[in-house]
Amino acid sequence: MTEQAMRPQFMGARVKRVEDPRLLTGQARYLDDIDLPGMLEIAFVRSPYPSARITGMELNAVKSAAGVRAVLTFEDCPILLWQRDSYQVGQPVLAHNEVRYVGEPVVAVVAEDRYQAEDAAELAVVHYEPLQPVLDMVQAIEELPRRVHSHASNVFYHKEYTTQGFSDAFAQAPRHLAATFRTTRQTAVTLEPRGTAAMPDPASGRMTVYASTQSPHRIRGDLAELLGWPENQVRVIVPEVGGGFGMKANTYPEDVVVVWAARHLGKPVKWVSDRTESLLTDVHARDDIHEVEVAYQDDGRIIAIRDHLMADGGAYPAYPFSGAVGETSLASRVLTGPYQIPYIETVIDCTYSNKTPLGAYRGVWGPIASFVQEGIVDRVARSLSLDPAEVRRINMIRPDQFPFRNAAGMIYDAGSYGESMEEALRLINYKDFRVRQSALRAQGRYRGIGISVFVEPTAMASSEAGSVGYESVFIRVEPTGKVTAAMGLGPTGQGHETTMAQLIADQVGVNLEDVVILHGDTDSAPFGGGTGGSRSGPIGGGAALVAGREMRQRLVKLAAHLLEAAEEDIELGHGQAWVAGVPDRAMTIRQLAEIAYTHVKRIPPGMPIGLELVARYQPEQSVSFSNGTHIAEVEVDPLTGLVQVVNYVVVNDCGRLINPLIVEGQIHGGVAQGIGSAFLESLRYGDDGQLMTTSLSDYLLPEATDVPRITIEHLVTPSAGEGGIKGMGEGSLIGAPAALVGAVSDALAPFHVMVDRLPVTPDDVIEWVTARV
Amino acid sequence: MKPAAFEYQRVTTVAEAVKLLRDAPDAKVIAGGQSLVPLMNFRLTRPSLLVDVNGIKALQHVVWDGTYLRIGSLVRHQQIADHAEIQKHFPVLAVAARHIGHWAIRNRGTIGGSLAHADPASEWPAATVALQAEIDVEGPQGIRTVPASEFFQGYYSTVLQPDELVVAVRIPYPKFRLGFAEIARRLGDFALAGAFVEDDGGQGFVTWFGIADKPVRVHTVLPDNMEARREAWQQALGTLAIADDSKSRRHLAVQMAERAWQHSRLEGGKYLSEEAAGGDPL
């Protein structure tokens, strides 16, 4: 290939998203916009108890209510998630004899519209005999007050790991400290709630499932397996998806019931979650405790960390990805972050409770581990009266140590750890800050800075979206020279139609607007692993590069034959192929395509007819680490307990960028969610097991006015994979909470505050400040 | 999250509205709908009939006659924030109005709806009590006038009968200027705590919201010394039945009273922008 071919025109450019016009003008079609003739709608009767035995149901009034077509219970639809039996516990898609969390679906009411379905659902009488709920994970480990599932231990996942030599190193270190870190239940709160619709096709016998999901092929496989149908009888179409954040990577009970109902009623059926159902039943996340002990030296060097990781997994392992396992097992492997801490010892316990199942939420383990890791560093610095930046420098993995094997055996590829921190410190003017800080303190104003240096494992072999380590792209140059590509990714707003088109346009030598990216239809897309775990850029993008390159080679071969030149001399670009240095000897890609499909006698011998191919890409490394540094400057009002984020910088390294505009948008969103995690969002259960935050007036999300201007800079340490791309979908939310609450600790240092929880509320601040004056 | 079925009628006169309310016992007035519609969607309330009063022109005026400010019950929160004469003569109302929800909510929500709804964390019930306003109410028997101090009975509860309509609020020109302060978790949220304070020189009144089940105008001494004032706020607070009593709630109540007092002493543009009094919570 020639020099010119290697110089990308679109990759790395600040290209505006092709998705935005339709999204911003309200033209996008979401799941709830799907309205098929004769479509029925479902309302679920949900459990009002955290745990109770079902002793009877009276459903006659429901069945005879206006517009009702069917009333379903477990007897009708006896399907268990986890039939594969990984956890000895299978969640029934409708409660079977017992309910185990508030909001668990018990009865499905199928009616002509949602209003009638809700009117009828109100008439259901379910008799319950309440049982004592299991609500505290520390007690649950001891099987107290009882087992959530009588036949299974409350601890459904237990794992231990110790670096060789840990005990001696820990014991011999001159200094030790202990701390407990607590994160609080959150959920993704996508703008568009969950939803599923299903349409049986009597002619073909196939079922079309419309799903608001991140994993089109995975949900197709799950539904086929759970319902016992051949996979090729199910077509999944994913319409526009208004946010997923990991929460839409699961297959939920409602999905199965909707499809089951459509098949048995022979009618299209739809269910769309309302906001209360979302807060009750979308997978929750981040319900974790870390009991930590740290051994360190007088110079701030950290020697060893011992951590008991606990996560409250809720009533069932979310299917087919338990967030509790994901959060703890990965956290335990990356707990040392960007620091060369040689020894760790971890014990993991994931427990059942009578709460909503725990699943994935953007960053999964990351925001928790970063919060713990940076909290440890800040505690070490405070205890030694050292500058927190200096303690980070002392412990940081150096560039000459890559590839670096961490204390848990994870291999880090090259990154810019120290450099990202130094650059971020410069951007926020760290040196001057300390002077400003003390001047303001003298006036009774409390400013603080929090530093969060994060690592982000991306492009892993498996993620919440599935366990497929590769991605596939089907690509076709149409007879008119336009390019259509299809992939099995499940974008939920990330802009894949733009980024993947950028990569393909460069390779095939056409303009960006000539490329259309299709996704989210299992009939047209090659098998793929969906979107999650920051895999779409590096793995999906890698596949786009490989497919584009293969197509380019075909076009070059064809052009060389027709223009009677050597393949090495053919250049492609702007929809043209020409002989290097002789621009007059040229053909348009349209002309080439026409020949490839219609004047096939002119195709060189051995070359296939047409311009269509499927290519797959699996990175050689099983993971590639992005990295970066977030620094937050906050002001805490000790009188009201409110925290204002006054300054925020991000230095991000995700390898080679496909589109900086999109990367920055991802960072802005992650920081906004980080502000929610740090100060606002919390799903609170009462002592009776009721979820008390069932509307957005109780579950507080950050608003536009809570999010400051964010300064962003990029560093580029390419991965060894295709295009040098690393993932970056989660890093911003991994880094942000630690920076934000670290800044609160710094601001309130005069009150000896070290934040040990997410989120920090005004009540907490008032408590800390008034307790110490 | 769909409301139960209901009938709907739009009226153009108070008399029509009152007649409909009298004849259909489960009927409810809908004004801005910013409190009622969410309650209906949660099925926490299920009126048989909605009487839409938005077409009643007579309820949409703000009149300042030099002694009384009269605000029709259908006047929107944002109209109060923007009203030139209110900004001039009752600036505390303009300042308080900006703390109600967000712009879209203020453009629809009405003062009459807010008073009838009687959320103890709302600005208007406390404002009317603090300013010693009178509330005009019309029912089948005609108009009656209720002092704000007697209008509110507790959580979401007033002396309003099911067939009565709030028609207007009458507010006397205050001898002393009031100050206002509020804290909420986020911009536009209901208050965690808020206060109106009137300083009559050495003594005065504080009216909190978000603290007890209804607003009460409490007399207090107002010494110059800040520590002594803190004592005074605490004493005043002691006279109230505090909801969800906690250390931080008491702490915030005292802070807001103090900020409201400081606000009352600001001049001109500063008063309206509230900068020195803490400004909008962020």
Ligand SMILES: Cc1cc2nc3c(=O)[nH]c(=O)nc-3n(C[C@H](O)[C@H](O)[C@H](O)COP(=O)(O)OP(=O)(O)OC[C@H]3O[C@@H](n4cnc5c(N)ncnc54)[C@H](O)[C@@H]3O)c2cc1C
């Ligand atoms: C997100 C959000 C944030 C909000 N934040 C705040 C806030 O910070 N502070 C605050 O005070 N409010 C807040 N509100 C509520 C808002 O101010 C409402 O507008 C107000 O409480 C009710 O006024 P309305 O005109 O919308 O009344 P509606 O919702 O139409 O009615 C409310 C109740 O009053 C009755 N009613 C209405 N008008 C009359 C009348 N003239 N006579 C008799 N009864 C009547 C109705 O029957 C109903 O029971 C918020 C609302 C939302 C959605």
